[in-house]
Amino acid sequence: MNNQRIIFTIFGGTGNLAYNKLFPAFYQLFQEEKFDSNIFFVAIGRREKTNEQYRKEVEDKIKKKNPDYSKRSFDSFKQRIYYYQLDFTNELHYAAFNNFMINLDQAHQTDGNRIYYLATAPTDFPAISAYLDKYCLKGKKGFKRAVFEKPFGYDLESATQINNSISAVFGENNIYRIDHYLGKEMIQNILTIRFTNQIFKAVWNKESIDNVQITVKESNGVEERGGYYDQSGALRDMIQNHLLQILAFIAMEQPRSFETDSIRDEKVKVLNNIKIIPDLKSHENIVFGQYEGYLQEEKVKPHSKTETYVAIKCEIDHPTWEGVPFYLRTGKFLNGKEAEIIIEFKKEVLGEPFGCLAQPNLLVIKIQPEEGIYFRINTKKPRSEKELMPVSMDYCQSCNFIYQSPEAYERLLNDIIAGDSTLFTRWDEVEAAWKIIKHLMSSCTKDDYLVSYEKGSEGPIEAEYLIKATHRKWWNIEDLSNSRFDF
Numbered sequence: 331m332n333n334q335r336i337i338f339t340i341f342g343g344t345g346n347l348a349y350n351k352l353f354p355a356f357y358q359l360f361q362e363e364k365f366d367s368n369i370f371f372v373a374i375g376r377r378e379k380t381n382e383q384y385r386k387e388v389e390d391k392i393k394k395k396n397p398d399y400s401k402r403s404f405d406s407f408k409q410r411i412y413y414y415q416l417d418f419t420n421e422l423h424y425a426a427f428n429n430f431m432i433n434l435d436q437a438h439q440t441d442g443n444r445i446y447y448l449a450t451a452p453t454d455f456p457a458i459s460a461y462l463d464k465y466c467l468k469g470k471k472g473f474k475r476a477v478f479e480k481p482f483g484y485d486l487e488s489a490t491q492i493n494n495s496i497s498a499v500f501g502e503n504n505i506y507r508i509d510h511y512l513g514k515e516m517i518q519n520i521l522t523i524r525f526t527n528q529i530f531k532a533v534w535n536k537e538s539i540d541n542v543q544i545t546v547k548e549s550n551g552v553e554e555r556g557g558y559y560d561q562s563g564a565l566r567d568m569i570q571n572h573l574l575q576i577l578a579f580i581a582m583e584q585p586r587s588f589e590t591d592s593i594r595d596e597k598v599k600v601l602n603n604i605k606i607i608p609d610l611k612s613h614e615n616i617v618f619g620q621y622e623g624y625l626q627e628e629k630v631k632p633h634s635k636t637e638t639y640v641a642i643k644c645e646i647d648h649p650t651w652e653g654v655p656f657y658l659r660t661g662k663f664l665n666g667k668e669a670e671i672i673i674e675f676k677k678e679v680l681g682e683p684f685g686c687l688a689q690p691n692l693l694v695i696k697i698q699p700e701e702g703i704y705f706r707i708n709t710k711k712p713r714s715e716k717e718l719m720p721v722s723m724d725y726c727q728s729c730n731f732i733y734q735s736p737e738a739y740e741r742l743l744n745d746i747i748a749g750d751s752t753l754f755t756r757w758d759e760v761e762a763a764w765k766i767i768k769h770l771m772s773s774c775t776k777d778d779y780l781v782s783y784e785k786g787s788e789g790p791i792e793a794e795y796l797i798k799a800t801h802r803k804w805w806n807i808e809d810l811s812n813s814r815f816d817f
């Protein structure tokens with residue numbers, strides 16, 4: 331702990347995110363004494379509540395979620411939490427809010443250090459930032475950081491507009507755009523696996539890699555978020571942020587250093603070089619699907635053309651990756667809840683006696699639910715001269731109690747407190763990703779080619795055509811596990 335004292339304010343403090351993700355993560359960090367600094371919390375909501383009422387609500391959520399909850403440690407944690415009633419769209423409320431913050435600052439000697447977390451709709455970001463600027467930030471000492479939840483805008487234009495207004499207030503270096511996927515342990519592990527193992531470093535290119543598959547499956551539907559999702563769809567909700575960020579980590583060149591900006595510089599080059607042929611008709615480049623029954627979901631428009639599934643073939647316009655397809659697929663109501671990256675290496679052709687029998691080497695980075703690494707190689711089948719046998723090294727990190735990974739939010743919140751922005755997206759990355767989505771949205775006549783798929787299935791059959799068009803197949807993690815022979 332660096333003993334800095336900070337007030338951490340959450341706009342949207344009575345929302346789902348604050349109750350179910352942020353405070354449980356804060357409590358866990360507090361309990362494990364992992365906080366990088368000495369933190370006091372202010373939760374903002376519109377409804378009238380006392381501190382005690384709010385603290386009790388937080389406690390009830392944590393009790394249900396955290397098997398390590400202890401009354402004693404929560405009683406100590408809760409002294410740090412304050413509730414403040416404010417309508418954040420009403421400018422008239424901010425002068426009093428500023429007085430409240432000044433008093434709190436004096437009471438806890440926080441030297442003006444503030445973090446503002448906007449767990450609100452992105453349309454509220456500009457107004458809140460402007461009012462904070464006018465009433466709470468100008469001429470104040472201490473650092474001011476601002477955290478913005480996903481989605482960061484709804485398209486390139488709205489994201490640019492939001493960004494212009496928030497960066498004018500906080501400045502890019504103090505802005506933390508959260509993509510909670512980047513806080514997942516195995517996403518952080520990608521660069522370590524790639525750049526600390528000569529065995530992979532040397533073959534990470536078009537000479538050795540045949541294709542890359544990035545899959546994020548969800549087993550649930552839109553549930554109570556139909557209204558939000560229907561405006562968004564899988565392309566904006568998942569591809570624009572999580573899948574393109576993963577792709578950037580997989581395809582980026584080795585950075586000059588492992589400092590935040592060097593890594594981001596390399597990621598943004600990948601995003602700017604992604605090429606997708608916006609042709610839906612052939613099913614060879616993009617498939618948009620919608621699960622059966624989606625139109626009956628609450629708050630979904632009766633004739634909605636929103637996609638709940640996307641599969642895309644991307645290429646990267648860079649000499650390292652010439653001709654290597656990167657396949658992305660994600661969807662709701664699929665046959666599992668999992669996320670993984672599969673690197674398929676080119677098949678080794680040895681000629682007789684082995685040639686036609688060789689299986690490709692596969693490297694699988696398992697993101698969730700299991701976290702780990704799987705690597706498959708060929709060996710000779712015992713007692714046979716000709717037959718090959720694929721065997722695998724399968725490391726399950728999440729199976730090992732000692733190495734239990736922290737929740738993504740725990741890592742990200744502590745990074746914000748420590749002022750480390752490596753796992754947050756810089757504006758030029760967000761902008762590059764929105765440009766890709768804009769290009770696809772404007773060139774694809776989705777309405778004519780939206781295909782349906784059964785709930786609980788692998789997704790639309792057309793996604794099979796997409797990968798088979800280049801004589802490849804989707805690798806499924808269950809198939810690999812069933813046929814494995816562990817070292």
Ligand SMILES: NC(=O)c1ccc[n+]([C@@H]2O[C@H](COP(=O)([O-])OP(=O)(O)OC[C@H]3O[C@@H](n4cnc5c(N)ncnc54)[C@H](OP(=O)(O)O)[C@@H]3O)[C@@H](O)[C@H]2O)c1
Binds near residue numbers: 343345375377418451
């Ligand atoms: N939930 C998640 O797991 C999750 C994950 C990733 C991203 N996000 C994003 O994070 C944002 C918040 O999500 P959420 O699920 O927490 O939403 P939510 O449950 O609907 O909560 C909205 C919050 O905003 C507050 N609010 C709304 N208008 C207000 C106003 N005029 N003045 C003061 N407070 C106001 C609400 O306060 P009241 O109590 O007064 O209504 C409530 O605290 C959304 O943009 C969402 O897309 C959420």
